[in-house]
Amino acid sequence: xxKPATIKDVAELARVHAATAxxxxxxxxxxxxxxxxxxxxxxxxxxxxxxxxxxxxSLRTRTSSVVxxxxxxxxxxxxxxxxxxxxxxLREAGYLxxxxxxxxxxxxxxxxxxxxxxxxxxxxxLATSRRDTLPPLGPDVSVVLVNRRxxxxxxxxxxPDSGAGVRAVVNLLVERGHRRIAHLAGPQDTSTGVxxxxxxxxxxxxxxxxxxxxxxxxxxxxxxGYEAAQELLAGSAAVTAIxxxxxxxxxxxxxxxxxxxxxxxxxxxxxxxxxxPFLDKQRPALTTVRIPHYDIGYEAARxxxxxxANPGAPAKRVVLPVQLITRDSVxxxxxxx
Amino acid sequence: xxKPATIKDVAELARVHAATAxxxxxxxxxxxxxxxxxxxxxxxxxxxxxxxxxxxxSLRTRTSSVVxxxxxxxxxxxxxxxxxxxxxxLREAGYLxxxxxxxxxxxxxxxxxxxxxxxxxxxxxLATSRRDTLPPLGPDVSVVLVNRRxxxxxxxxxxPDSGAGVRAVVNLLVERGHRRIAHLAGPQDTSTGVxxxxxxxxxxxxxxxxxxxxxxxxxxxxxxGYEAAQELLAGSAAVTAIxxxxxxxxxxxxxxxxxxxxxxxxxxxxxxxxxxPFLDKQRPALTTVRIPHYDIGYEAARxxxxxxANPGAPAKRVVLPVQLITRDSVxxxxxxx
Numbered sequence: 001x002x003k004p005a006t007i008k009d010v011a012e013l014a015r016v017h018a019a020t021a022x023x024x025x026x027x028x029x030x031x032x033x034x035x036x037x038x039x040x041x042x043x044x045x046x047x048x049x050x051x052x053x054x055x056x057x058s059l060r061t062r063t064s065s066v067v068x069x070x071x072x073x074x075x076x077x078x079x080x081x082x083x084x085x086x087x088x089x090l091r092e093a094g095y096l097x098x099x100x101x102x103x104x105x106x107x108x109x110x111x112x113x114x115x116x117x118x119x120x121x122x123x124x125x126l127a128t129s130r131r132d133t134l135p136p137l138g139p140d141v142s143v144v145l146v147n148r149r150x151x152x153x154x155x156x157x158x159x160p161d162s163g164a165g166v167r168a169v170v171n172l173l174v175e176r177g178h179r180r181i182a183h184l185a186g187p188q189d190t191s192t193g194v195x196x197x198x199x200x201x202x203x204x205x206x207x208x209x210x211x212x213x214x215x216x217x218x219x220x221x222x223x224x225g226y227e228a229a230q231e232l233l234a235g236s237a238a239v240t241a242i243x244x245x246x247x248x249x250x251x252x253x254x255x256x257x258x259x260x261x262x263x264x265x266x267x268x269x270x271x272x273x274x275x276x277p278f279l280d281k282q283r284p285a286l287t288t289v290r291i292p293h294y295d296i297g298y299e300a301a302r303x304x305x306x307x308x309a310n311p312g313a314p315a316k317r318v319v320l321p322v323q324l325i326t327r328d329s330v331x332x333x334x335x336x337x
Numbered sequence: 338x339x340k341p342a343t344i345k346d347v348a349e350l351a352r353v354h355a356a357t358a359x360x361x362x363x364x365x366x367x368x369x370x371x372x373x374x375x376x377x378x379x380x381x382x383x384x385x386x387x388x389x390x391x392x393x394x395s396l397r398t399r400t401s402s403v404v405x406x407x408x409x410x411x412x413x414x415x416x417x418x419x420x421x422x423x424x425x426x427l428r429e430a431g432y433l434x435x436x437x438x439x440x441x442x443x444x445x446x447x448x449x450x451x452x453x454x455x456x457x458x459x460x461x462x463l464a465t466s467r468r469d470t471l472p473p474l475g476p477d478v479s480v481v482l483v484n485r486r487x488x489x490x491x492x493x494x495x496x497p498d499s500g501a502g503v504r505a506v507v508n509l510l511v512e513r514g515h516r517r518i519a520h521l522a523g524p525q526d527t528s529t530g531v532x533x534x535x536x537x538x539x540x541x542x543x544x545x546x547x548x549x550x551x552x553x554x555x556x557x558x559x560x561x562g563y564e565a566a567q568e569l570l571a572g573s574a575a576v577t578a579i580x581x582x583x584x585x586x587x588x589x590x591x592x593x594x595x596x597x598x599x600x601x602x603x604x605x606x607x608x609x610x611x612x613x614p615f616l617d618k619q620r621p622a623l624t625t626v627r628i629p630h631y632d633i634g635y636e637a638a639r640x641x642x643x644x645x646a647n648p649g650a651p652a653k654r655v656v657l658p659v660q661l662i663t664r665d666s667v668x669x670x671x672x673x674x
Contacts, residue, residue, distance in 0.1 A: 046451070066435065066456065074421045077614070080411040087411075087438055096452060098403065099436040101424055114383070115433060119403065251618070277414070281588070281619045 007050070014044040021045075026065075030094070065095045067304060068116040071127040072104045076220065076248065077276040078293065079127065082146060085297025086125055093305050095122065102128050104219065110136055117141075123304045129155075130189045142307040146300040147291075149191045149317065156307060156315040158300040162192055162273070163199040165289035165322040169243055169271045170203030172287070172324065177332045178241040178269065182213035184228045184253060186220050186245030193220075196245050196273065212239050217249050225252025233260055240268060240333035247272035247279060250286055250329075265331040275325050285327035292320050351381035358382075363402075367431065402432045404641060405453040408464040409441045413557065413585065414613040415630065416464065419483060422634025423462055430642050432459065439465050441556065447473055454478075460641045466492075467526045479644040483637040486528045486654065493644060493652040495637040499532040499610070500539075502626035502659040506580055506608045507540030509624070509661065514669045515578040515606065519550035521565045521590060523557050523582030530557075533582050533610065549576050554586050562589025570597055577605060577670035584609035584616060587623055587666075602668040612662050622664035629657050 011021035024041040123142030145157035186193030217228040244250035250272035275290035348358035460479030482494035523530030581587035587609035612627035
């Protein structure tokens with residue numbers, strides 16, 4: 001094989017000093033070179049197949065151009081478009097994404113973060129945060145929380161507007177004539193679980209109503225939603241509408257209703273949260289709250305890059321707007337109360 | 338802050354030499370230490386919050402414990418469980434996954450691989466391979482292809498049995514009385530597209546039948562499948578069953594049928610390939626071929642770890658069995674030919 005191209009070869013082809021070439025090829029110092037010169041250097045590097053030795057650079061600068069992205073489980077359909085948004089924003093800045101799943105398990109998360117820290121990462125994007133604890137990363141690490149936030153400290157985050165979304169769902173149900181409305185809440189150690197539960201109670205109270213039942217689902221999964229729905233339906237036979245903490249819980253609820261011989265929406269209306277892909281093709285098509293998945297990921301990565309460039313800046317908390325998506329799973333109750 | 342723990346601190350707590358501790362904490366040399374001793378050292382490292390400086394190790398060994406995982410688009414539901422399988426197998430061996438999307442674009446792929454190579458990765462898992470080209474990585478790099486293979490050279494791969502899957506689909510349709518069967522093929526620069534097309538023709542020929550139409554979809558996406566189905570339906574009015582190259586193409590086909598006022602399955606039966614998640618809840622529930630997504634990813638990572646440990650070994654080509662999943666999108670034709 002040919003000897004690999006060096007930074008000197010790149011500098012020569014681009015007619016600049018080696019130091020300038022090096023700055024232009026490092027995402028963290030690229031803005032010190034004029035955009036036109038930087039473009040010429042990047043082109044020269046591409047022509048020569050030059051690959052910067054990031055391990056050496058990482059050792060010298062004590063950091064890398066790799067970001068850790070930690071989520072509960074990629075198989076939950078809410079995460080792929082978020083991770084794709086993260087990756088696109090990182091790539092535009094010359095960064096790469098190291099991906100890990102935790103299954104929401106605190107020990108698995110700790111092990112993963114320890115392994116990732118060994119890579120001298122530039123920062124972390126975490127979708128696994130619990131409401132009352134800080135991520136086990138130390139104050140010197142750049143972190144942005146995505147789709148979750150914490151009350152335990154001052155950490156940057158990008159989340160959808162859970163409150164506005166659930167209030168819109170409750171308003172829709174009340175307009176359609178529902179008065180006996182229950183909630184299958186998400187886990188109460190997550191910000192999303194708590195905020196949606198609060199918004200559910202506030203939304204009902206604004207119409208002078210109280211819930212006919214609230215059951216907390218053990219996880220944001222179809223199986224946990226199924227179990228929570230069984231418990232709810234065994235206790236509150238009079239329910240005409242169920243507000244689920246997310247789409248997966250709503251799908252579990254579909255299964256529990258079917259097993260009890262109840263039809264959705266004729267006997268019980270159901271709503272979700274997230275508008276995960278392909279929900280429009282479910283039976284019945286689920287009424288839900290659309291969150292801007294891709295934008296949430298993209299914004300989180302932009303925010304992390306800001307924090308890496310300026311670690312002392314105040315931690316922003318970004319809330320993105322949501323949209324009520326009305327489909328077939330909601331109708332008026334058979335006998336309005 | 339406290340001074341970070343060193344390898345000497347870990348060795349002291351675990352009562353071993355520093356060299357032994359170092360070997361136990363490096364996934365590539367862990368098997369040189371007895372499992373009990375290794376477990377004690379890992380426990381000591383965890384207690385002390387010790388984080389091995391992988392950047393330094395990477396520079397010394399000219400490799401890292403990070404693997405590049407390159408896919409077309411994480412938002413195609415076939416990939417999340419594959420990537421999850423990859424990540425689980427890597428994690429068990431102390432490796433991490435660096436994830437990138439290419440949108441099937443050759444230039445984006447080349448740029449991504451160049452950036453990743455700068456990280457001194459241990460190897461690559463690629464789901465983006467074209468049938469007739471080698472990945473642009475050079476012969477010194479450990480590579481495993483996942484869900485795709487190439488005819489251009491001797492590269493390890495893990496794929497589902499496309500041929501057996503499509504033949505099972507064709508047999509089902511013929512058994513139900515279909516004789517006017519068409520194919521919406523996947524892109525013919527991919528191994529999956531070509532192998533499924535061949536199996537379709539072979540399957541029909543085994544029953545003495547010829548296709549009433551074959552249209553090649555520009556991509557494995559719903560939109561491309563929709564456009565290919567429009568073209569097929571404009572040309573072959575007599576079709577009673579359509580074998581789609583994958584589930585996404587089948588969903589596009591649903592949309593094209595609906596627009597022409599044709600019912601599935603009463604007027605036209607449709608089949609897919611992959612059994613991506615939540616298909617059982619589609620309308621109508623799609624008859625398809627289930628591939629072992631997670632296992633494909635897990636096997637590919639195991640195969641890559643084998644190749645990293647033993648780069649000179651022959652490149653295995655692993656084919657995993659598939660399963661016909663019969664749902665509502667197939668019925669007998671209204672007027673059997």
